[in-house]
Amino acid sequence: MASPSFAFIPRNISKGGKQQGTSAHVSSSHKSASTPAIERESAQPGPSVSDKGKRKVFEQSAKPVYSEKDISILLVLAFSDYALWLDSDLRRKIEESLQGEEHDAGFLPLSYLMRRAFGRENLGQEYMPTEANAVKAIRTYAGDVLEVRVLVSAPSASAWYPSWKPERDSIGGYEVRRKDWSTLLDNATREFTRSQWDDRTIYMENIPAQYHTIPGIIRFAQGLLSQCPGSSAPIPIQNVTLPPHHLDKTEDRPKCKGFALVTLCNAELCQIFLESWLWTRPFQPAESDDSEDNSETKEAFKFGFRTLPKACWDRLNEEYLAYRQRLINELADANEPPHISPNPDVLDVADDVLEDTPPPPRNVTTMYSPYPFGCLVFARNLHIETNKTTLRALFAATFESSAVDPAGIDYVDFNKGMDSCYLRLASPEHGRILVDRFSSQPVVQSHGLDDIGKTPGASQKAITTEIIEGKKEEVYWEKVPEKVRRQAVEKAVKALGKQPSAPAHAVYEHSEESRPRKKRNRG
Numbered sequence: 377m378a379s380p381s382f383a384f385i386p387r388n389i390s391k392g393g394k395q396q397g398t399s400a401h402v403s404s405s406h407k408s409a410s411t412p413a414i415e416r417e418s419a420q421p422g423p424s425v426s427d428k429g430k431r432k433v434f435e436q437s438a439k440p441v442y443s444e445k446d447i448s449i450l451l452v453l454a455f456s457d458y459a460l461w462l463d464s465d466l467r468r469k470i471e472e473s474l475q476g477e478e479h480d481a482g483f484l485p486l487s488y489l490m491r492r493a494f495g496r497e498n499l500g501q502e503y504m505p506t507e508a509n510a511v512k513a514i515r516t517y518a519g520d521v522l523e524v525r526v527l528v529s530a531p532s533a534s535a536w537y538p539s540w541k542p543e544r545d546s547i548g549g550y551e552v553r554r555k556d557w558s559t560l561l562d563n564a565t566r567e568f569t570r571s572q573w574d575d576r577t578i579y580m581e582n583i584p585a586q587y588h589t590i591p592g593i594i595r596f597a598q599g600l601l602s603q604c605p606g607s608s609a610p611i612p613i614q615n616v617t618l619p620p621h622h623l624d625k626t627e628d629r630p631k632c633k634g635f636a637l638v639t640l641c642n643a644e645l646c647q648i649f650l651e652s653w654l655w656t657r658p659f660q661p662a663e664s665d666d667s668e669d670n671s672e673t674k675e676a677f678k679f680g681f682r683t684l685p686k687a688c689w690d691r692l693n694e695e696y697l698a699y700r701q702r703l704i705n706e707l708a709d710a711n712e713p714p715h716i717s718p719n720p721d722v723l724d725v726a727d728d729v730l731e732d733t734p735p736p737p738r739n740v741t742t743m744y745s746p747y748p749f750g751c752l753v754f755a756r757n758l759h760i761e762t763n764k765t766t767l768r769a770l771f772a773a774t775f776e777s778s779a780v781d782p783a784g785i786d787y788v789d790f791n792k793g794m795d796s797c798y799l800r801l802a803s804p805e806h807g808r809i810l811v812d813r814f815s816s817q818p819v820v821q822s823h824g825l826d827d828i829g830k831t832p833g834a835s836q837k838a839i840t841t842e843i844i845e846g847k848k849e850e851v852y853w854e855k856v857p858e859k860v861r862r863q864a865v866e867k868a869v870k871a872l873g874k875q876p877s878a879p880a881h882a883v884y885e886h887s888e889e890s891r892p893r894k895k896r897n898r899g
Contacts, residue, residue, distance in 0.1 A: 489552055522555065655683065786801055
């Protein structure tokens with residue numbers, strides 16, 4: 377049988393795996409054509425397929441992928457004077473580095489600076505640019521601000537971690553420092569206060585939509601400054617803050633909504649922005665394409681870009697927050713029911729009506745009740761060495777001097793060694809008399825066989841009783857056998873005098889529509 381004209385390609389291709397079987401005979405042209413496709417497929421994760429063949433839903437991540445220009449902007453921003461003033465750990469490492477030899481002074485690991493640069497973006501490890509990309513971005517776009525070098529040294533012990541370990545990814549082979557590293561310790565911004573940085577901060581509004589990222593805002597601001605003579609500076613933009621929404625969480629990635637707070641390196645640059653892009657500037661249509669303005673200036677006119685000092689923005693923000701709170705209070709007041717002042721004449725009539733109204737009727741036990749209502753009493757603070765006989769005598773003594781049947785204790789539900797029990801009584805009246813008696817005349821058991829009781833001392837807890845009603849009563853009687861429940865119902869109905877007594881088995885032999893039983897013919 378002739379061999380097939382194509383080689384078998386396995387479904388799963390693992391990196392670093394050895395080729396087996398006929399896959400080793402794939403032609404070189406086929407390999408060169410298939411390898412880029414595999415690389416592209418691994419670079420952009422696609423939908424995964426489960427073992428059962430069902431395709432899972434793949435959600436595109438919203439994490440940004442920055443260009444080399446944006447990478448260089450973020451790295452420079454992480455090494456700005458404002459960053460050194462704000463970040464105490466970065467400032468300490470710079471001071472320690474400046475104490476070394478001249479050829480090593482001011483250098484920091486590039487991996488450390490990258491964590492500072494991209495930490496505010498909340499990027500995952502898979503979206504972080506590599507150090508090689510960062511070095512290329514610095515040398516291409518930020519060579520006049522940062523200096524980068526390659527480390528040539530013996531490998532550390534951490535280099536022996538496997539490639540899939542995160543420790544391997546954190547190993548850096550590059551270091552970076554600012555070109556003006558020799559003047560960092562003498563920089564006047566090291567002694568700045570918060571108010572001094574606020575004086576160099578302006579509020580930008582109506583930023584064009586294509587610049588709604590931190591690197592985009594910096595590119596936009598630098599493009600506007602490039603049109604102004606005498607505005608050159610090594611790091612003109614020191615910081616960009618995106619004001620969060622009041623419902624945003626602390627871990628949420630900041631999003632630009634068309635406005636931002638931008639900190640500049642000096643007050644002159646702030647004045648250039650404030651004079652060129654007035655807050656109250658009337659709307660002007662975009663100029664023609666043949667003008668000398670760059671693209672940033674054209675977009676600024678198109679979107680109505682304007683600026684404001686941070687102090688003015690703080691006042692406007694306070695006014696807005698107060699206005700929003702006032703609206704919330706007005707809405708809350710509108711939803712409240714109107715307050716009606718009480719009329720004393722109406723209150724007197726209502727009180728008279730309430731006094732004449734009889735209390736709502738309690739559950740009355742009938743022959744069709746699932747259990748006797750109000751005939752269950754719970755007693756606590758008993759002697760732990762007592763028994764059922766003693767408890768029956770103790771509680772039955774309550775009915776000897778009353779008008780009810782002395783045999784009011786139907787059953788004592790007690791477990792040995794406990795200090796509480798349930799009492800099933802013959803009628804609700806027995807329960808009320810029992811509870812009233814023990815609440816008005818508190819007693820305790822002096823020993824386990826005490827069936828009379830004595831007055832409790834200062835440190836002794838008296839026996840307390842309460843009538844169990846509602847859901848607790850229903851749950852308790854559900855655990856009692858049906859036959860016992862019917863007998864208890866029958867006894868309670870007899871005590872209440874609602875209807876004549878009937879045998880307990882009659883309830884099971886007759887339904888609500890009782891019919892005479894047919895005689896059986898015996899032939």
